[in-house]
Amino acid sequence: MLNVRAFAASVFALAIGSTFQAACSSSSGAEQDGETLTFAQAIEPLVQEKCQSCHRAGGIAPFPLVTYEDVKGMGEVAKEKVQRREMPPWGAFDDPSCKVDHAFRDDLRLTDKQVDTFVRWVEKGMPLGDPAKRPPARTTFGASGLTDKTGTYQLPAPYSVVPGKDDIRCFPIDPGFAEDTWIGGSNVVPGDPRVVHHVIVYVDPKRQGVAKAAGAGSYPCFGGPDVEEPSLLLAWAPGVPPMVYGEETGLKIPKGSHLVMQVHYHPSHEAVTDQTSVELKTLSYKPGYVAQVILAGNAETADGFIKLLPGPNDPPSGPAFVIPSNAKGHTESMELEIPEKAGDVTIPELGVYAIGAHMHWAGVDMKIEVERKTAAEGKPAKECLLGTPKYDFNWQRTYAYDAPLDKLPTVGPGDKVRFTCTYDNTTDNRHVQRAMSEMRMSSPPEIKLGETTLDEMCLGVLITVRRASLLD
Known part of the structure; x- marks a missing residue:
């Protein structure tokens, strides 16, 4: 699904915002007797x-x-x-x-x-x-898809998912954008939720995905789309609601670009067909703020842009991402230092609009913290941005901060962002039980970093905003 090495260098380019229409606001909760x-x-x-x-x-x-x-x-x-x-x-x-x-x-x-x-x-x-x-019956509900979508882009043809190993496929799609296009919202609609594990939608500015599909409509892409200069438009997992950018913010797709929809299929015991689609809402204007994302984590070593930190059960050779069989409360931590520049472009301070966590079946909690190089007035030197002690693989989502753009938590050059993931690789974890049953295993396997369902990840999602510039 996600190239663990590529994302260990982090990726910029996703949507901000998250409007979860399901279930719910607050109620008084006053005691009743x-x-x-x-x-x-x-x-x-x-x-x-x-x-x-x-x-x-x-x-x-x-x-x-x-x-x-x-x-x-x-x-x-x-x-x-x-x-x-x-x-x-x-x-x-x-x-x-x-x-x-x-x-x-x-x-x-x-x-x-x-x-x-x-x-x-x-x-x-x-x-x-x-x-x-009794109160009047509730008759109105939020939309389950993307409100005010301007287009739906489906897999070119139904894809057959057969029993066996996980299948990670890339499907090139031409959205028909003849001009630079700003996206105000996005959403994935799985064709068959029983087998769609995750979906990543990339922007393919050089339209290379079609050649790789070679007339077949899709091609295998275990680590990523395997095209030049891709950027990320949307990442979806079970439970993730539509991404809504708001009136002031959008994500840019360069004119003529194709999309590549990478679908990670986790087959069931019977053959099925899938035709997943992505919904987009385009803006008719250039917004004042640009949405970006840092997908960070999945560090394999203590070297590199994102560093794997020492943890329990490490071998004598140094930090290693290994979750032993029957390990409960096992942690893996990694750290990203925000660079001063991305290429020749100076990175400004970024507002963190929304934040999320991604792990697989054994994941039970993720904590994301920032240690600021220089704390501005009113901002703490250290801050916890997210803790998910009730993480559930089936209900992953982004969490949008309830604050105006100028009051959001921030990350900037020199700041260190730490990701700490906790795992329960025992039969006390019902998701591990399910995976063992599907794979006909008698005990939990040792788990390493990887992309299949029985591997694990520790990936943080920082959905950020910055002011638009003349270069955008």
Whole structure:
């Protein structure tokens, strides 16, 4: 999926922003007792806000939570999920090792009082209460795709995914951009979610992907698109919502460029066909801010632009990315120092608009911290930008900071960004259990850095913004 060496040098060029339309804003969470601790007065308003964008007819959840009978039937299961903070799906939480100073937009988390209210309602037998006091049914929901998209670009033809090893394919696509085009939003729609592991969409300015496909419509591309001067347009994984740039910011695609959609297929036990697509929203103007991204991590050695730091179970030869079988709480850390220049261009201070984490099945937490070379007034010398102690492979996403552009956390030349990933490579991890079952393994394997499902990654996503210049 991702070339671990190429991305260890980091890549600039993705979308900012992330508008997650599913499930949810805040609710008062006030304590309820007696007659008010009922479905009608305490629980249905909460479920409408936090659950029904997914748990409804046409939603992505496997069952609805719309009627009293729906919720009561799943009450005990839901109680366990909310107590464990597995639902609503949101991996970013503060813990003693990481306190994030900025709030996140579209925060899906239940408050402690909301969790307590739901738990006590279940324990009281899940009373309905007075039906006359129920709120009106929720009838409007956010769009599941990209709002105001201007184009959808699909794989040229259905692709057959057969049982066997992971298959990483590149599909060249001509979006027909005759002029420089600014992208205001983007989204991936997997054709068959059962087999689409991840999708990376590259910009191919020299249109070389078509020649590599040689009339077949696609070509194998284990490490990357294998074209000259590619840049990254969009990275998607299960659970990632549409990327929305906002009115002031966009990402540039040079005129005449093709796209290369790299799809990582993880086959099932039966042959299926897939025709994944990417949705784009183009802007009719040059925005005032340019979206960029630093994809950083996946360091293999202690040398290089991104350095693998010493960790547990390292061999005598030095740091190595190895997660032993049955290791719980194993960590791998790496560090990126933001350079002064990219080629001949001086790197300015960058606002971090949104941030995310990417690991595979064994990953359970990622912490991203910055140590600033020179802290500007009002900014700490050290800051934790993200902690995901509830990381779930199936619900990866970016977390957008709830702040105006001039108040975002920043990274700049000389700053050191550290990524610390924690793994659970035991059968206590249900994702490891699933992988073992699919591969017919009796015990968890030793895991190394790589691109297949049974390898691991430690990749941070820093979605950044800067002011546009005359060169853009």
